[in-house]
Amino acid sequence: MQRVTITIGDDLLAEIDAAAQARGYQNRSEIIRDLARTGLQQTAGDTARTGPCVAGLVYVYDHAARDLSKRLVQEFHGHHDLALATLHVDLDDDNCMEMTRGSADEVKHFADHTIAERGVRYGRVVMIPTGEGKQARSRKHARKHG
CATH class of the missing domain: 1.10.1220 (Arc Repressor Mutant)
Structure with missing residues (x-):
């Protein structure tokens, strides 16, 4: 030891x-x-996941940290193709939650960069695999009823 x-x-x-x-x-x-x-x-466990997924990225950061809010917005806009929805909730002065989608590798890469920003105190990504077959069935199902 x-x-x-x-x-x-x-x-x-x-x-x-x-x-x-x-x-x-x-x-x-x-x-x-x-x-x-x-x-x-x-x-x-997170790095073992691959393929299409929906993911939630939750992180806590210091709003007062120099240019951090601006950098986080730029990072998110730089990955707009992953954006399913954006939800900013001020539970207190520091809590923020983002929702993303895409392949697990893309989402993980985006989350790693966001969480690694100076001033981000805590971050976690939760990935839920969607699977190719499920997505194809969902699109087909949506066309039937849309």
Whole structure:
């Protein structure tokens, strides 16, 4: 086992400590290892998905961060072909949710760039595979009833 040093903001550390206490962890290292494992498992699961999908991208960012809102809008407009809908909800000062569609690779690439922006504090993409056959049937079904 190796020892590493990381810097964590006071608010995040307070959340980690509260979760550790609520779940009965003996120390911070144990909960941070479990959180890291969970994050790595999720990332591996997300990258394994391929093909057509519908995806929801949810991210929290600092509205006051220099030019961040402008950069996020430019990123979204640069991928307008993925846009199914845009919903901006101010649950508090920082919460924003975007909906996208396209192949899993395109959506994942877009989400990775958005989440990696400086000032984006949290981001998660949820992909729901649609499958080629389902899309073709849906278009055919829509023509029948449209």
